[in-house]
Amino acid sequence: MSNNEIVQKLWNLCDVLRDDGINYSDYVTELVLLLFIKMEYENAQSGVMLGHKLPEGARWPDIEKLSGVNLLNHYRATLLDLSQSTDPLISAIYADAQTRLKEPRHLEQLIKSIDGIDWYSAQRDGLGDLYEGLLEKNASETKSGAGQYFTPRPLIDCIVALINPQAGETVQDPAAGTAGFLIAADAWIKSKTDNYYDLSEKQREFQRNKAFIGMELVPGTRRLALMNCLLHGMEGDAEGVIHLGNTLGNAGSSLPKSDIILSNPPFGTAKGGGGPTRDDFTHSTSNKQLAFVQHIYRHLKDGGRAAVVLPDNVLFEAGVGADIRRDLMDKCNLHTILRLPTGIFYAQGVKTNVLFFDKVSQHATGSTQEVRVYDLRANMPRFGKRTPLTRAHFADFEQCYGQPPKNHENETSRYRSFSREWIRERADSLDIAWLKDDNAEDAADLPEPAVLAQEAMGELEGALAELQAILKELGEVEE
Incomplete structure (x- = not known):
């Protein structure tokens, strides 16, 4: 069987x-x-x-x-x-x-x-x-609601192959879900070291117990992640590979700095006390994804590398969103953005991207000189059960990754580069698209009404929280 x-x-x-x-x-x-x-x-x-x-x-x-x-x-x-x-x-x-x-x-x-x-x-x-x-299988069944904790395996495998984790490096996922990124990173290193037999016993012990760490907010999801890790031979410390806690709260600030961070932070807005409460972030925001971005580039070691899945609003949101993107591009070299197809996550209408960046220094400025963008969204099929996403869909992107576009001004190419100066002139927006998408007007590709409503609520709640913060600073409302 x-x-x-x-x-x-x-x-x-x-x-x-x-x-x-x-x-x-x-x-x-x-x-x-x-x-x-x-x-x-x-x-x-x-x-x-x-x-x-x-x-x-x-x-x-x-x-x-x-x-x-x-x-x-x-x-x-x-x-x-x-x-x-x-x-x-x-x-x-x-x-x-x-x-x-x-x-x-x-x-x-x-x-x-x-x-x-x-x-x-x-x-x-x-x-x-x-x-x-x-x-x-559970994640693919929309009625289960588990898709929010599961990143498609072809996407994970593509990201891990490009980040190329090595034995001896620490790998972190601050929004671990069922631990897919960490398990794939472990499998990648095992494939390069003959299932760790090429390593010394001390190195093997490090890989089993210290190389991987994640954090998950939901106890039931953490249970699944711990089982998943243990069955893959990943034991972690006394608490296991996946710690229970809120990365955007005090627990997150105690996570160690890591060589690699791979993550798909949860979509949506802060609810039920799950919002950011960290006091060590430079920029205060109620937007969970923007807060996760800050955690990730703050918790990367100098020289470390990261890949993070983020919705479009993180790329274009003004105000504190622009401040955080600017801070990211100062401290890190944000070298690549992959625009993902719609329909590959549980919330079918949500448009997402993968940001790839390398940490230069917490005190650096001007670390990003150009950003290369690969558009895998325009004129792509609508993925789902009838048209499953496979690793083959990422083949051309993987070939392009790390290479300068042959003609970065070619408006018909999926792969182009944009200077930091050009991005600065656009108010530091990273929502960059140039291909005409023949599917864009197809009503079948529009988000579900519930998704649109949720996005609108999220933007309104974020704006309200920022206005409240301004009023507090002006002394117009009590703490």
């Missing part, structure tokens, strides 16, 4: 969960709580030790031998025991875990179906990749 076939079999188990009244958004969380126990057992059977063994009584054989009410009660107690494990990583993975299953027969059915999977084939391709495939 291929990994895709196994993933589909696992996804089909969601029918069992639905029969027990479990909501669509909880399918994967419910499934992986049980699935991780099975994967840990399969790894142990094949001699692949995770370094974080589940305790006796909480292993797969302890669960599958039971039935009826005894099984459901034991499973509930097992989840509680794992959440209180003396192993900090296991306790983090199972923090606050509890099953919503009410019928013992449904749990029995899940266990029997999971046991019936061809685990030999799954082991051959790697359980970590199987788990990643399940997360991707």
